[in-house]
Amino acid sequence: xxxxxxxxxxxxxxxxxxxxxxxxxxxxxxxxxxxxxxxxxxxxxxxxxxxxxxxxxxxxxxxxxxxxxxxxxxxxxxxxxxxxxxxxxxxxxxxxxxxxxxxxxxxxxxxxxxxxxxxxxxxxxxxxxxxxxxxxxxxxxxxxxxxxxxxxxxxxxxxxxxxxxxxxxxxxxxxxxxxxxxxxxxxxxxxxxxxxxxxxxxxxxxxxxxxxxxxxxxxxxxxxxxxxxxxxxx
Ligand code: ADE
Numbered sequence: 738x739x740x741x742x743x744x745x746x747x748x749x750x751x752x753x754x755x756x757x758x759x760x761x762x763x764x765x766x767x768x769x770x771x772x773x774x775x776x777x778x779x780x781x782x783x784x785x786x787x788x789x790x791x792x793x794x795x796x797x798x799x800x801x802x803x804x805x806x807x808x809x810x811x812x813x814x815x816x817x818x819x820x821x822x823x824x825x826x827x828x829x830x831x832x833x834x835x836x837x838x839x840x841x842x843x844x845x846x847x848x849x850x851x852x853x854x855x856x857x858x859x860x861x862x863x864x865x866x867x868x869x870x871x872x873x874x875x876x877x878x879x880x881x882x883x884x885x886x887x888x889x890x891x892x893x894x895x896x897x898x899x900x901x902x903x904x905x906x907x908x909x910x911x912x913x914x915x916x917x918x919x920x921x922x923x924x925x926x927x928x929x930x931x932x933x934x935x936x937x938x939x940x941x942x943x944x945x946x947x948x949x950x951x952x953x954x955x956x957x958x959x960x961x962x963x964x965x966x967x968x969x970x971x
Contacts (some may be wrong), residue, residue, distance in 0.1 A: 738767075738768050738769070738841070738843060738844060738845070738846070738890070738891075738894060739768075739769040739770075739771070739815075739844065739845040739846070740768065740769070740770045740771070740845070740846050740847075740848060740887055740890075741770075741771045741773060741811050741815075741819075741845070741846070741847045741848070742770065742771070742772050742773065742847075742848045742850065742883055742887070743773045743775055743804070743807055743808070743811075743847070743848070743849045743850065744772065744773070744774070744775065744850040744852075744879075744880055744883070745774070745775045745776060745786060745787075745799070745850075745852045745878075746850075746852065746878065746880055747772045747773070747774045749880050750772055750850075750880050750883065750884055751772065753884050753888075754770055754772070754884070754887070758888070758891065758892060758897060758898065759887065759888060759891055761897070762891045762892075762894065762897040765896060765897075767891075767894050767895075767896050767897050768891045768894060768897070770887065773807060773811065775799070775803055775804065775807055776803075777807070778802075778803040778804075778806040778807040778810070779803050780800070780802060780803060785800070785803075786799055786800060786803045787799050787800060787852075788800050790854055794854070795854070796854030796855075797854055798854050798855055798856065798857055799851060799852065799855070799856040799857060799860075800857060801856075801857040801859050801860050804849070804856060804857070804860045804864070805860065805864065808822065808847065808849075808864050811847060812847075815845060817845070819845050819846060819847040819866075820843040820844055820845055820846060821840070821843060821846050821847070821866045821867045822846075822847045822849070822864055822865050822866045822867070823846060823847065823848050823849065823865070823866070823867045823868070823869055823886070824848075824849045824851065824856065824860075824861060824865040824867075824868050824869075824879070825848065825849070825850055825851065825868075825869055825870070825871070825879030825882040825883050825886065826851060826855065826868050826869075826870060826879065827870045827873070827874070827875050827876075828868055828870065829867070829868030829869040829870040830867070830868065830869055830870065831869075831870050831871075831872065831873070832869050832870065832871050832872075832885070832886060832889065833909070834889075834907075834909040834910060836869070837886075837889040837890055837893060838893060840886075840890055841889075841890045841891075841893035841894060843890075846890075848879075848883045848886065848887070849865065849879065850878060850879030850880045850882070850883045851878065851879045852877075852878040852879070852880075869882070869886060870882070871885045871886070892904050909961075912954075912961050912962075912963075913950040913951065913953075913954045913961065914950060914953045914954045914957060914958060914961070915950065916945075916946040916947075916949040916950050916953070917949060917953070919931070919934055923935060931945065933945045
């Protein structure tokens with residue numbers, strides 16, 4: 738998968754992309770991530786990228802010309818249409834596991850991280866194909882949401898996570914939270930690891946995990962469970 742990210746703060750996003758799983762995914766050639774500084778398409782000698790909002794109000798809005806020029810140039814270099822041009826915004830569809838699963842099958846994605854007071858509506862109306870929010874709260878820009886989206890997608894690409902089953906058995910992957918995890922030592926400050934986990938009985942461990950997942954989801958996130966069928970009364 739190829740991901741292009743347009744941002745006004747390229748240095749803000751570089752470090753998370755250059756560490757851990759995302760770094761290894763890129764080194765293995767499983768994900769190609771290109772960060773583009775919108776200022777390279779800025780206007781005039783000051784490379785202007787933003788301006789005051791028409792109608793007044795606080796904050797600055799990213800102007801359409803640099804964004805159009807940037808997207809057009811990336812599109813031309815790519816040589817084929819992006820599967821999606823995604824704008825990260827609190828107005829968007831909320832990111833969840835099914836959406837991440839679907840997007841992880843894309844060949845190429847273009848992400849736009851807005852800043853200041855957002856981007857000119859004409860970019861959203863014509864270039865953007867999908868708007869995504871990472872939750873009902875407002876951050877100061879789209880960079881962290883873009884990183885969240887990239888991480889959620891990259892780890893689903895086969896080969897990115899060492900254990901092929903691990904991304905699939907994550908919380909949410911089948912609508913349930915994950916079972917509690919334990920490691921050594923078996924006793925710590927008077928707290929012991931559930932005996933079943935050290936029993937070596939694989940089937941017993943699987944059923945224990947399933948029970949734990951159901952119990953934990955019922956307790957912490959009952960909204961994830963399908964509504965119970967109404968008992969039919971004769
Ligand atoms: N930009 C600012 N807040 C955001 C959010 N919650 N999701 C996506 N993009 C954003």
